[in-house]
Amino acid sequence: MSGPTGGAAGGARRPPPRGFGGGGPFGGPGLPPEKPKDFRGTFGRLARTLRPELGLILIVVVFAIVSVACSAVGPKLLGGATDILFEGVVSQQLPPGVTQQQAVDDLRAAGQTEQADMLASMTLTPGAGVDFTALRNVLLLVATVYLLSSAFSWAQAYIMAGVSQRTVYRMRRDVDDKLSRMPLRYFDSHSRGDTLSRVTNDIDNIANSLQQTMTQLITAVCTIVAVLAMMLWISPLLAVISLLTVPLSIVVTIFVAKRSQIQFAAQWAQTGALNGHVEEMHTGHSIVKAFGRQHEAIERFDLENERLFQASYRAQFLSGTIQPAMGFIANVNYVLICVIGGIQVANGQMSLGDVQAFVQYSRQFAMPITQTASIANVIQSAVASAERVFELLDEAEETPDVAYAGIRRAVAGRVELQDVSFRYLPDVPLIEDLDLVVEPGETVAIVGPTGAGKTTLVNLLMRFYEIDEGAIRIDGIDSRQMSRDELRSTFGMVLQDTWLFHGTIRENIAYGRDDATEEEIVAAAQAAHVDHFVRTLPDGYDTVLDDDATSVSQGEKQLLTIARAFLADRRILILDEATSSVDTRTEVLIQRAMARLMVGRTSFVIAHRLSTIRDAHTILVMDHGRIIEQGTHEALLARRGFYFDLYDSQFAEPLLEAS
């Protein structure tokens, strides 16, 4: 596994992922798709994945409501404080000793009707000044309310972090578990990068979205409700005016979002195209250079890059206009409130503190509405990702196993194929009525030209694929009567494709047997002639193998996989062109070791070496995926059929040339 991925996960509150969906090391396929196919169904299913956290989510909602309610009450209370202050100020301007009513009457007499009305609506003692005791009480109350609001808001976010992370943890686990229940057929027919991308990038995308949207959404909804309630309480008239801006906001948002969504989709598609190009050019770096194509590579890159730029700046611009537009609407609203509120205060229909509180509320009201618009975007993307994940979770699984009876060690190794038929595609017959009996300790060589489908038999023996008809028996037991694990634990396998995992050499050799002792590991390494090489490494058996480790050559990796098979010590062996990438000199040694390994074990060898083929008890000759001849070396030669030609061309010709 290479380099840091900068994947999309992990960030706490981040803005909705725009553009590069998640990255990960696989570039291209890692983009959240633009549009979910079945939005409602997938959304519902995504919501259901939260079910185990339902209790906590309810608590979160309650906390959110409390927090929002507290912060919603705040401005109203502060408005009360302003009123106390304002009344104090007004009272100072009145001569002490007169009653409030007298002062109002004086103003009316002076023709200042509006001021009189305003004064009439107040409760004050002329000349008393500001009532600091009342003010202090109000302010202390406000402080407490805000403290509560913050405390609940923190508790809510804290719990929510756990909820979303646990949900995502479960989702990752489910997908990983699912992968181990899916048939090889799936993996052979689907791009690895794409599958991987679903496990990593898509789930990361969901993780971020959950974290972001859940708290925001809950808070936003609560805020809208609470603020609206407060506004209605303070002034129904102003509240109605403010409400008028809501549909306006929605219309503007939808108008812009529709257009920006198209550009975002283009941006994602273009990002995919660019990633694909970069990935391809980097992977084929040497070829690009050796064929002098880097100018074309750069040209093409520039083209894709420019297209990405065009799409992304349009997307950013369009979505960026929502904010100022909302700001403008909010400002218009603000002005209206100031004007109408001001007039009402002047008429004594409303207190100054209420206007001030209302201004604050109207500000608070605009924010969650804009927020909801952006949350909708994030949810779209999350649902699209969830759809890809669910799609994977819904893939067909292997037929259920009979109960696992533990690893079988004591098998004789008799393998019998009876009337076996198999086809990868329903209408393309491959193996028809194959009969084959391999006695314990015998060797079967599978030969055929490139692409003849020699690995098909391996797939069937190991039950990587299920046969359509007939039966495969190990020591007389139908392999479908065993659990897959049980069946597979009778086989040792060395594949052409050397697979080692990120871990020490010791761990890799001991892969087939957890309980292997140090001596056994070393013995297996010696048997595979890799002990010496391992000891020349600075860290010996503790050397950590990397996916693209350059310290260990392909041949040496092959030796390690052979050592792994040695240690696993199974009764039946599958050697799939195992030695073809081991270099010639090492091969001498391996051959001897192989011969030793094969003694007393039933072996299926996809063979390239003449000696292996000649010594085999049975040779299966394959062409175009089918077994066309079967028999011993001598018998097949005598038939002068396909095998004869193959043998002739493969082994006779180079000798003729050389001599």
Place this chain on the structure above:
Amino acid sequence: MIALLRTYLRPYRRALALVVGLLVVQALATLYLPELNGDIIDNGVAKGDTAYILSTGALMLGISLVVVVASIVAVYWGSKTGMAFGRDVRSAIFRTVESFSRAELERFGTASLITRNTNDVQQVQMVVLMGLNMMIIAPILAVGGVVMALRQDVPLAGILVVILPIMAVIVGTLMYRALPMFQAVQRKIDRVNQVTREALSGIRVIRAFVRTRHEEERFDVANRDLTASTLQVNRLFALMIPLLMLVFNLSTVAILWFGSIRVDSGEMPIGNLIAFLQYVMQILMAVMMAVFMFVMVPRAVVSSGRIQEVLRTEPSIGDPATPATPPPGPGALEFRDVEFRYPGAQDAVLRDISLRIEAGRTTAIVGSTGSGKSTLINLIPRFYDVTEGGLSIDGTDVRELRRDDLWARIGLIPQKAFLFSGTIASNLRFGRADATEDELWEALRIAQADGFVRDLADGLDSPVTQGGANLSGGQRQRLAIARALVKRPEIFVFDDSFSALDFKTDSLLRAALAREIAAATVVIVAQRVGTIMGADRIVVLDGGTIVGSGTHHELMASCETYREIVYSQLSEEEAA
């Protein structure tokens, strides 16, 4: 990060200036609104002057209009600049990587380079974009807010002296603690990716060794680890917003209290207090906005570090300042006392290699794993440069040639046949864009690939997926050979290119090659003795030095290493 921004934003100075200018206008207009609001209260509401309220309201509307126009124009240029920045950085990275030699490429790893050019650029780009909106306007609003607040009442503004540092400390502390956590999260994502990738690529081995449960556990450990780390960061950040909101809200309470005292004593009109309150809110909003932005900054800093690392890497192999004119031919190679060691390695992979590869002949290189065969071949197209001695083509040192001139003369068929997405024809034309269809078929025929290409529904126009994944290993290899044949170079380099072919195809192919490219220089690395027995000369490598050189028969007589190799594959009578 600053350096990266400075370099790649420089071309957009004008647009940047425009954006900043517009944002200043926008900020000033926004700041003016509360002033007018205070004015409405003091001169309109308090005096009951409805006409004044209306005229001031109209003015406020006009200012709002200015704000919206300014900000939309600013968003336009900001988006354009931010995205152009991303485009330019991506382009710079891609060009740099294209100039890399194998050594640099391996140092970073392909996957990491891809991530750097996409995801990392994305991280920085988003910060630039946000910066062009909020990060510029936030300080303007904050400073403007302070100025306006001071205008309303100087002593009351003292409260800001208390609030702002508290906020800075909160943000600073959280950021300081979050940065290493972000890095940890990033590493753990890598780990989950790694385990999953291994589980997918090794699926047959895992199932054959009955290790599914073990792999699930391995995944679970990585998964738990990632979950725990992410949770830690998210919980830390859960604290930030409530904490800042608290400071923010308590400030308003404090302002009202202290403001009331000043209003009561007649030192400050009440309208000023309300305006002051709004300015302070504006300042704090600006701070909050900046804080939201800063959440993205740690990641962007990490990302720009990774980008800079690529951009600052000088390719170890480049074109000479004054390239030599490429020699006309005929394609002879000479290694003189060549030594090669990987950067930082203690031991040389190749030592004392002196070797003339004659033009027009076939030279085969054999040897065991680790003997340096592939390394030797990689020196020819300068994927690596020799560390001692010299390598010349027709008497000119390869390091004195432009690499394009050098590559034009070499047809490389790599060990791992890599094809590009497109069609079979587009892949074949990789080395020579103007090759005719007849020439393509001719190359396919020699490469023993005409049969299967003809069988495909679309023939030459059949699609090839990335890497050639829709073709078998043998088909890819033959197409890779055909691709080199189309190019018609003087020197063919086969780096173990026959390994995926069966013996029959291998021998047919070699026979065809021997007929068709008889005039070309051929260098072959191979594992199979059968593949190289017929070569004009066989060079035997062992432990990085040449231990034998000659024909098959000469070497059978003289070279022990060669005999061992041969006997490992053929019985004695076959080898004779």
